[in-house]
Amino acid sequence: NxxxxxxxxxxxxxxxxxxxxxxxxxxxxxxxxxxxxxxxxxxxxxxxxxxxxxxxxxxxxxxxxxxxxxxxxxxxxxxxxxxxxxxxxxxxxxxxxxxxxxxxxxxxxxxxxxxxxxxxxxxxxxxxxxxxDVPKKEVLKVEAGAPIVLEGVVFKTGKSDLSPESESILMKAFNTLEAYPQMAVEIHGHTDNRGSKALNTKLSLARAEAVKAWLVNKGIAASRITARGIGPDKPIASNDTEAGRQQNRRIEFFRLN
Incomplete structure (x- = not known):
């Protein structure tokens, strides 16, 4: 009111x-x-x-x-x-x-x-x-004829099975091949000099083949990758020390073209 x-x-x-x-x-x-x-x-x-x-x-x-x-x-x-x-x-x-x-x-x-x-x-x-938004894919800086050691690709002694910790460096190799579809490469397997040369050469090839299989499984054409077993023939360090032998047991990514 x-x-x-x-x-x-x-x-x-x-x-x-x-x-x-x-x-x-x-x-x-x-x-x-x-x-x-x-x-x-x-x-x-x-x-x-x-x-x-x-x-x-x-x-x-x-x-x-x-x-x-x-x-x-x-x-x-x-x-x-x-x-x-x-x-x-x-x-x-x-x-x-x-x-x-x-x-x-x-x-x-x-x-x-x-x-x-x-x-x-x-x-x-x-x-x-x-x-x-999407992280850039890491690739390897490779030149034709210049091998790149795939640091971090690890195998158990005497084995050719890839370890889980090898994944990150292998992804860089995959990204490189994906980014350059005309690139052809060789995967070189190397060992130290312990044991027989024949067995080491066979083991190094098996390891190189394991890396190739991983890349092919990811989608890279098998025709672009050749696996080679070098064995102990091309050391990059002394085989007289464990540290040197560890360096010699390696996988290399070798660009052909």
Whole structure:
């Protein structure tokens, strides 16, 4: 009644909507619990009437979805969903995208680099730079006629089975052959001088064949790779020490063209 408006609520008894926010004073006081004397109760940049009738946001809460952005900024500036903390479903809050990461809260993969923003943030790559989304494949720097020792290709003594720790260097060899599809290579197996030459030569060939088989299994044409067993004939260190013998037991990647 007029008395309540004047004495209690301080609203205008001659005006049904004292603050002209689109809501009747009675509705503000009784239903929405908003300030009937303030068009924007929560100070978020949206009038109480717009929040209740249009955006369906909470007129008493500046950031309805708790994403770090005011409802008014979401609706007017960023065009994000003021009722959804993560508008593009990339698991990053809209506020974090805008303020912290400088990414687009409406686009899960801001830089179109094939990796979504959240994954890039976790991986430490730049979510606004496409070039770093997929790590560059490491290749071997090889010249025709110059052998490269595949450091890290390891075999058990007297065996030709590849060990799991050989995987990373073999991937470099694979990446090289994949990057240069016309390249033909030889895989040279070498041993130290312990044991008979015949057995060492046979073992070195088996090891070279194991490397070739690994590469072929990955998709490289067998015709591009020749396996050769050199045995103990081309040492690169003294066979008088264990360290030297270890160096001599090696696999080389030899580019032919």
């Amino acid at each position: 007029d008395r309540d408006e004047i004495m209690t609520h301080k609203t205008n008894p001659n005006k049904s909507d004292s603050d002209s926010d689109g809501l009747a004073d009675g509705a503000e006081l009784n239903t929405h619990k908003t300030d009937a004397l303030k068009a924007d109760t929560d100070g978020d940049g949206l009038s109480d009437g717009d929040e209740v009738n249009s955006t369906k946001t909470n007129a008493t809460m500046a950031d309805t979805d708790g994403d770090g952005l005011k409802d008014g900024d979401e609706v007017k500036s960023y065009k994000t969903d003021a009722l959804k903390a993560d508008s593009d479903n990339d698991t990053l809050k809209d506020g974090d995208e805008i303020v912290k990461h400088k990414t687009n809260p409406l686009k899960a993969d801001t830089d179109d680099g094939s990796v979504d923003d959240a994954t890039e943030v976790r991986n430490g790559t730049n979510p606004v730079l496409a070039e770093d």
